Amino acid sequence: MEVPSNTESCSSLGSSNQSSLPNQKPSSADKSVGINVLLLKRLRRLSPLLFPGICSLPVILFTLLLLVCILEQYIVYHVGLISSRYYLVLGKKDWQGFVYTTLYSLLLVTTIAGVLSGKSYISSMLYISWRRVLTHALHRLYFAGINYYAITITPHLNLDNPDMRMTQDVDLLCRTLGMMVATLLISPFKISYYTYQAYTSTGWLGPTMILIFFLLSSVVNRFVMDPIVPRVVQAEKCEGDLRFKHMQIRAGSESVAFHVSGEVEAIKTNSALDDLVRAKQALFNRQLWLNLCQNLFDYLGSILSYLAIAVPIFTGVYDDVDSSTLSSIISKNAFVCIMLSSSLSSLLDLCGSIVQVAGATHRVSQLLEALEQLRSHWNSANDKASASYTDLTKGYLGLPAASPPAYSASPAVLGTLYTASSSGGPPPSYSAVCTSSSEADDRSSKDLMVEQDASLLITSQVDTELTPTTDLLSHHQKLSDDQVALIAACVNPGAQEAASAIRNTEEATQADINGGESNEVAPAFTGTSWPLGFVLQNVTLSVPGTTTALVRDLNLDIVRGHNLLIMGPSSCGKTSLLRALRGLWPIQEGVLAYQSSYGPKAVIFLPQKPFLTNGTLREQIVYPEQLCDEADNPRIVVSDAASSVMPEPTEATAMNDSCGDASPTVCYDPTENAGNQNTESPTKKTREGTVPRLKLTPDRDQEMGTTQPNQSSLTKMNETNNANQDPENDNHQSADAQTQLSEVARRRLDANVVASNAGGLASRQSPTDRQLLRWLKQIKLASLVRRCGGLDSDPGWIWSDVLSPGEVQRLCFMRVLYHQPHFAILDEATSALSEDVESILYSLAADAGVTVISVGHRASLRPYHHALLTLDGKGGWIFESLQAT
Numbered sequence: 026m027e028v029p030s031n032t033e034s035c036s037s038l039g040s041s042n043q044s045s046l047p048n049q050k051p052s053s054a055d056k057s058v059g060i061n062v063l064l065l066k067r068l069r070r071l072s073p074l075l076f077p078g079i080c081s082l083p084v085i086l087f088t089l090l091l092l093v094c095i096l097e098q099y100i101v102y103h104v105g106l107i108s109s110r111y112y113l114v115l116g117k118k119d120w121q122g123f124v125y126t127t128l129y130s131l132l133l134v135t136t137i138a139g140v141l142s143g144k145s146y147i148s149s150m151l152y153i154s155w156r157r158v159l160t161h162a163l164h165r166l167y168f169a170g171i172n173y174y175a176i177t178i179t180p181h182l183n184l185d186n187p188d189m190r191m192t193q194d195v196d197l198l199c200r201t202l203g204m205m206v207a208t209l210l211i212s213p214f215k216i217s218y219y220t221y222q223a224y225t226s227t228g229w230l231g232p233t234m235i236l237i238f239f240l241l242s243s244v245v246n247r248f249v250m251d252p253i254v255p256r257v258v259q260a261e262k263c264e265g266d267l268r269f270k271h272m273q274i275r276a277g278s279e280s281v282a283f284h285v286s287g288e289v290e291a292i293k294t295n296s297a298l299d300d301l302v303r304a305k306q307a308l309f310n311r312q313l314w315l316n317l318c319q320n321l322f323d324y325l326g327s328i329l330s331y332l333a334i335a336v337p338i339f340t341g342v343y344d345d346v347d348s349s350t351l352s353s354i355i356s357k358n359a360f361v362c363i364m365l366s367s368s369l370s371s372l373l374d375l376c377g378s379i380v381q382v383a384g385a386t387h388r389v390s391q392l393l394e395a396l397e398q399l400r401s402h403w404n405s406a407n408d409k410a411s412a413s414y415t416d417l418t419k420g421y422l423g424l425p426a427a428s429p430p431a432y433s434a435s436p437a438v439l440g441t442l443y444t445a446s447s448s449g450g451p452p453p454s455y456s457a458v459c460t461s462s463s464e465a466d467d468r469s470s471k472d473l474m475v476e477q478d479a480s481l482l483i484t485s486q487v488d489t490e491l492t493p494t495t496d497l498l499s500h501h502q503k504l505s506d507d508q509v510a511l512i513a514a515c516v517n518p519g520a521q522e523a524a525s526a527i528r529n530t531e532e533a534t535q536a537d538i539n540g541g542e543s544n545e546v547a548p549a550f551t552g553t554s555w556p557l558g559f560v561l562q563n564v565t566l567s568v569p570g571t572t573t574a575l576v577r578d579l580n581l582d583i584v585r586g587h588n589l590l591i592m593g594p595s596s597c598g599k600t601s602l603l604r605a606l607r608g609l610w611p612i613q614e615g616v617l618a619y620q621s622s623y624g625p626k627a628v629i630f631l632p633q634k635p636f637l638t639n640g641t642l643r644e645q646i647v648y649p650e651q652l653c654d655e656a657d658n659p660r661i662v663v664s665d666a667a668s669s670v671m672p673e674p675t676e677a678t679a680m681n682d683s684c685g686d687a688s689p690t691v692c693y694d695p696t697e698n699a700g701n702q703n704t705e706s707p708t709k710k711t712r713e714g715t716v717p718r719l720k721l722t723p724d725r726d727q728e729m730g731t732t733q734p735n736q737s738s739l740t741k742m743n744e745t746n747n748a749n750q751d752p753e754n755d756n757h758q759s760a761d762a763q764t765q766l767s768e769v770a771r772r773r774l775d776a777n778v779v780a781s782n783a784g785g786l787a788s789r790q791s792p793t794d795r796q797l798l799r800w801l802k803q804i805k806l807a808s809l810v811r812r813c814g815g816l817d818s819d820p821g822w823i824w825s826d827v828l829s830p831g832e833v834q835r836l837c838f839m840r841v842l843y844h845q846p847h848f849a850i851l852d853e854a855t856s857a858l859s860e861d862v863e864s865i866l867y868s869l870a871a872d873a874g875v876t877v878i879s880v881g882h883r884a885s886l887r888p889y890h891h892a893l894l895t896l897d898g899k900g901g902w903i904f905e906s907l908q909a910t
């Protein structure tokens with residue numbers, strides 16, 4: 026299977042399957058960077074970012090700068106005439122005129138000093154405001170969706186050092202522009218005025234000579250400047266590479282020290298330095314010719330002004346004036362000609378700045394374009410998924426076809442459904458096969474290869490219920506027609522009041538599940554009516570850009586109350602599967618459906634490489650939530666980790682408008698929620714009352730027995746279904762098996778989404794400090810509170826450097842306890858811990874009602890899970906129940 030390489034045919038990284046990433050030529054080797062049409066286009070694209078609105082600070086400063094520049098030129102003109110005035114009064118020995126001229130000159134000089142300082146200050150302000158708005162714009166794009174991740178794993182973008190582009194290159198661009206802008210602004214006025222003055226002094230000859238000279242020098246400079254721009258771009262890249270190397274050593278200093286590999290790193294760092302020096306050298310070599318031209322034309326310009334004034338003098342225009350008046354006229358004429366020539370040559374002097382601006386503009390624009398490309402890629406995939414979702418949900422759950430679910434209005438609310446093209450060929454026949462652990466143990470790795478027509482389903486019990494004539498959702502979830510209609514009402518926008526009714530439905534459903542005949546066909550996941558977290562149907566997953574499958578045709582439903590362990594040899598694709606679940610990697614084929622946007626209260630990931638942010642201990646625990654107020658009045662920003670993350674909640678709406686990012690950032694005050702006990706309590710109660718506890722005590726098997734179908738019950742259900750089927754239906758079922766499976770998965774997902782939506786995840790109460798401290802003590806981190814000065818004191822640590830790997834893992838696990846999500850996805854999250862601490866952590870997670878999906882190598886993990894998925898790294902996989910262990 027070829028992964029499509031063109032932009033048209035692909036969807037989005039991490040958000041859709043059958044996708045490759047946007048294609049773009051390598052940026053640094055891009056020969057198109059220069060002083061050219063592309064530069065103008067890029068500057069035009071940057072201008073709305075630099076001038077975001079008529080009342081924005083950059084526009085106000087820009088206008089102020091323009092006014093100050095005009096004032097400056099007015100005063101400079103009069104300052105320039107001072108010498109001419111002195112020639113006159115001194116030549117005539119006019120005492121009074123001398124005193125007056127002196128006072129007048131003092132006033133002008135004082136004023137010009139103030140104006141020039143003010144101009145410089147406003148230029149600096151303009152620079153910093155530009156830097157702020159431009160960096161904010163880049164940040165918005167960089168943190169939109171998973172752009173910050175996609176840009177680093179998308180090799181064909183070949184975009185070096187995005188961090189440096191957002192910092193140093195933006196700084197260079199804004200600073201140089203800030204310096205240039207005053208000259209650029211005033212030049213048209215200045216040139217027009219002094220052209221007129223030169224014309225009145227010298228006739229047409231003076232200004233014509235000067236203008237021709239300027240045009241000539243511009244053409245020469247243009248050719249000298251052009252090759253400099255790519256060298257500026259290259260030098261900036263090398264600068265970024267060297268910085269990155271130093272950053273890498275700083276981050277891994279301890280590992281380097283363990284290896285005592287300073288010399289190796291020195292060689293590599295010096296190599297980066299040598300590259301930088303070479304790049305700078307090439308730049309300076311080119312700049313030499315530019316500087317030569319600039320200086321030559323500058324001085325030729327000053328001579329030219331005297332040539333211009335010499336013509337009327339030698340042609341006798343001033344023959345009838347006395348010598349002091351002639352001196353005054355020469356001085357004045359020289360001044361206006363010099364001013365005209367210097368106005369023009371100051372434009373030429375900007376050539377050095379222009380190449381800097383051009384280089385920085387190209388680099389910043391390349392980043393901007395790549396980010397926009399990734400974002401639109403992401404958005405179009407989301408739109409596609411939204412459209413698929415609307416299509417697929419049309420006509421079931423009682424939804425009128427013309428009334429799409431709330432998802433289309435707010436993808437963040439209802440989640441995402443990702444579809445891929447089918448793999449072609451005959452649809453696989455789905456037989457419910459549940460491999461026992463003993464059988465699995467006997468299998469060789471060869472046996473792990475799964476046949477196309479023998480898919481194993483975690484919730485195989487559910488799938489054995491599939492019959493073409495059955496209302497799948499109602500049957501599966503034991504819902505009455507009224508309940509299904511209620512869900513439909515809740516899916517529709519504006520049906521918020523249905524949330525409480527849904528809770529009632531949950532209770533009713535729970536009663537159904539627990540009582541009477543429903544026990545016989547009760548779902549595997551008793552304890553919740555809306556248990557579905559992730560649905561994988563025929564999922565094939567490869568490393569992006571390659572065709573070698575890590576997992577092939579995987580069918581899996583990940584449900585609440587059903588802990589899943591994923592194992593397999595190193596590099597077999599365990600983390601990659603989690604990446605797909607998180608939407609970071611696209612899948613090649615199949616259907617991967619999940620709720621993507623509830624954040625850490627629904628699904629939390631503890632990655633293999635733990636991430637600790639800067640700040641207080643509490644900030645580590647609540648991560649990825651952000652405390653945005655003082656500790657005594659904590660406000661928590663709940664960011665949607667799977668969708669766009671906006672830095673400023675107040676800008677969320679504007680960003681949706683301008684950037685098309687549909688996922689809002691929610692900011693809520695837990696103190697408000699605390700007061701709303703009526704809303705809180707039922708949710709909390711329902712949650713506590715329904716989520717099964719996996720107790721790691723002797724009665725565990727018994728508990729698990731209630732949450733896990735055993736083989737005999739599966740067989741029984743198969744028999745029941747077979748008995749109900751007639752031959753016609755057999756054919757029908759075979760042909761529609763794939764469709765039905767998708768259908769039931771979507772219905773269950775939808776129902777789950779609706780219920781979670783109605784359940785008010787964001788309104789769940791946060792644990793108290795007392796509870797946090799109790800947990801910290803239980804996981805043996807109590808001393809950490811003292812070491813870092815309390816929960817809310819910032820010790821200024823680089824946490825991952827200060828804490829041991831075991832402490833880091835335990836601290837990260839606190840996030841699971843704090844958020845108490847429906848699902849915690851743990852990628853070797855306890856690998857650095859002893860088995861007894863591991864046991865404590867899993868017990869606490871079970872007590873909190875958290876369903877865990879673990880990746881790990883240790884057999885000690887098995888007792889905490891209901892099922893095991895083993896990958897063989899060649900595409901094969903096997904699922905086995907762990908209930909008997």
Ligand SMILES: Nc1ncnc2c1ncn2[C@@H]1O[C@H](COP(=O)(O)OP(=O)(O)OP(=O)(O)O)[C@@H](O)[C@H]1O
Nearest residue numbers: 178568575593594595596597598599600601602633
């Ligand atoms: N960003 C990436 N670019 C290219 N290949 C990658 C990338 N990330 C992972 N891979 C490759 O994908 C394969 C599966 O990696 P993955 O991290 O899923 O393995 P794993 O089973 O979790 O391994 P381990 O048990 O060692 O953690 C590996 O061969 C790895 O080299």
